[in-house]
Amino acid sequence: MPFAPGGNIDIVGRSVAVPLGKILGQSVIVDNRAGGSGSIGTGVVARAAPDGYTLLVATAGQIVTLPQMFKTAYRSDSLKPLGLVSKTHIATIVRKGDQRFKTFQELVAYAKANPGKLNGGHAGAGTPNHLALLQLESALGIQLTMVAYKGMGPALIDLLSGQIDVVGDQVSSSMPHLKAGTLEALAVLGPEREAAFPAVPTLAELKLGNFDMTTYAGILAPGGVPAEIRSRLSDAVRQAAADPAFSATLRELGSAAHGGTAAQFSGLLKDEEAFAARMIQQGRLKAD
Numbered sequence: 210m211p212f213a214p215g216g217n218i219d220i221v222g223r224s225v226a227v228p229l230g231k232i233l234g235q236s237v238i239v240d241n242r243a244g245g246s247g248s249i250g251t252g253v254v255a256r257a258a259p260d261g262y263t264l265l266v267a268t269a270g271q272i273v274t275l276p277q278m279f280k281t282a283y284r285s286d287s288l289k290p291l292g293l294v295s296k297t298h299i300a301t302i303v304r305k306g307d308q309r310f311k312t313f314q315e316l317v318a319y320a321k322a323n324p325g326k327l328n329g330g331h332a333g334a335g336t337p338n339h340l341a342l343l344q345l346e347s348a349l350g351i352q353l354t355m356v357a358y359k360g361m362g363p364a365l366i367d368l369l370s371g372q373i374d375v376v377g378d379q380v381s382s383s384m385p386h387l388k389a390g391t392l393e394a395l396a397v398l399g400p401e402r403e404a405a406f407p408a409v410p411t412l413a414e415l416k417l418g419n420f421d422m423t424t425y426a427g428i429l430a431p432g433g434v435p436a437e438i439r440s441r442l443s444d445a446v447r448q449a450a451a452d453p454a455f456s457a458t459l460r461e462l463g464s465a466a467h468g469g470t471a472a473q474f475s476g477l478l479k480d481e482e483a484f485a486a487r488m489i490q491q492g493r494l495k496a497d
Contacts, residue, residue: 211250211271213243215362216332217379220462221295221426222266228452232445243359245281246333247271252282259433261442264291268426269481274335277485278494285482288429289439292446293469293477295459297379298403299341299422300394302387304368313395313415316375320351328373329353330364335485335494338364341377341398341422343493348418368392379424380405380463387463398422405463425467427474443471 210222219241226237242250251271257263265271265288273285301313310316320327331338334357342353356373358364361382367373369391376383380403386392387406394409399421403409412418428446430439449455450468459466469477488494 210239210241211247213360213362216360217382220381224458225294228449228455232448246335248275248281255283255287257431259431261434261438265429269478270335273478273482274485287432290471290474291428291443293427293474294450295426296467297381297424297464299398301396302376302378302394305393324352325354327353328356330356330373330376332361333357337424338377384463
């Protein structure tokens, strides 16, 4: 697990570990190795023995974006995709009751009138949360002061205490605070509204953008794992993603089960790699 407890990937990893363990007939232990925007934990798995006993739950960012940004202990081809397991909407989230902005339009107006004054928290350079904020800056012509964390769990703590002002977060990790009324989602950065919060509009509905920052999570193995073992693990991942209890758990937590083959995950990685390359070329994406 390349992030601290409490964030979306941690939630997905702990949830999928249950059916995956039953399918494989053994316990699946979640080991958090946070830091470096997820590169530390990713490197641990990339260097692990290629026996199929050490796997990684991650998004495309850790695999193909970070190696383009700074020197990592692995290459983008150091890990092999086994399959996708979830997709989660990212929303623009602020403290409930922040009198400066009660709607997304008011947030944008404030940010435009006060360039750099709003602190935007994310889970590290190159993560989906970071890319979401960068996309907002680019699409809306605003400037945020970016603050990186080792995961969205710590970022949300600082958002609640007022140390930062806004995050682009997966609904799953913000769900407890959204339900408690301490945080508020102003807009969904995706093509459809979030089922758990149907009153929250999308950017397209607000006519403020039409990009999709939905986070897809999958499971990968070290590149040296033999093909026959990878095939068996891919089948187990596919079954785990289709498990009704797993689907119900994610739905309750603000995410959604989303099974996908290793080939589909590979296609997503290629798309993300090209997107990150463009962002770096434009000077929008840099290492912290």
